[in-house]
Amino acid sequence: MSLDSQNLAYAITQIAHNFGAVTVVGGAAVALVWREAAVQRKLAWMVLAGWLIQAVSGATFGAISYYFYAKFPDIHSIALVALKVKIVCAALGFFLAAWQLKAQPSEVLRRYVWMALCGLGVLALSSAAILRWFS
């Protein structure tokens, strides 16, 4: 496989990862402003999908590296912490969005959940920047 196909694989994965990031933060932020229950339910599905895309595309980055070089990315210290933070954010974000859809909590509780989801999104994006520039 050529270098171009490798770059293409990374780029396609990056596109999915970027749109997943926009969805988890943007969806939660919009839900904090737009409080209509029906709209928030649709946003919850979007955010759930966004976190799933984040997790799958994140894992795909590692898989592409392994496919082309038989090695995973070599990261340590602060970058490793940032990766773990991202994984925890994705797990919590997915769980919270799924719980919100299943439990259908009160408006007050729902607002707290959206705040948490928004915070998780911001934290994950911030960690992504650290992961990108440190190793």
Place this chain on the structure above:
Amino acid sequence: MRSLSILLLVLASIASGVAMAAESKIEISSPADGAKLDSMAQNKLVYNVTLGPGGDHLHVYVDGNEAGLLREMKGSFTMETLAPGNHELCLKIVNKNHTPIGVEKCVKVKAE
């Protein structure tokens, strides 16, 4: 005729790009392999690198542990003081995703 000229120009650009893609290469000019270093000093690792296809930056390792990330292709890296004994210093070319592309250079040194 004009289309042919453009086509030739594009092909020439591609060909020159291929010709200019240098092989990945790492040179560690200091310390030399087998060198004895002062364990009390912050020694420098002096290097010169050609990234080659797929390479994006460098990772520095001391005894297998990552000690730094380098984006300059020629220069030096100041290491933390080394405990007395034998050590291995390595440079690896990695891609944008921090994955080693299989090109590395190591030297063994002894700190005294």
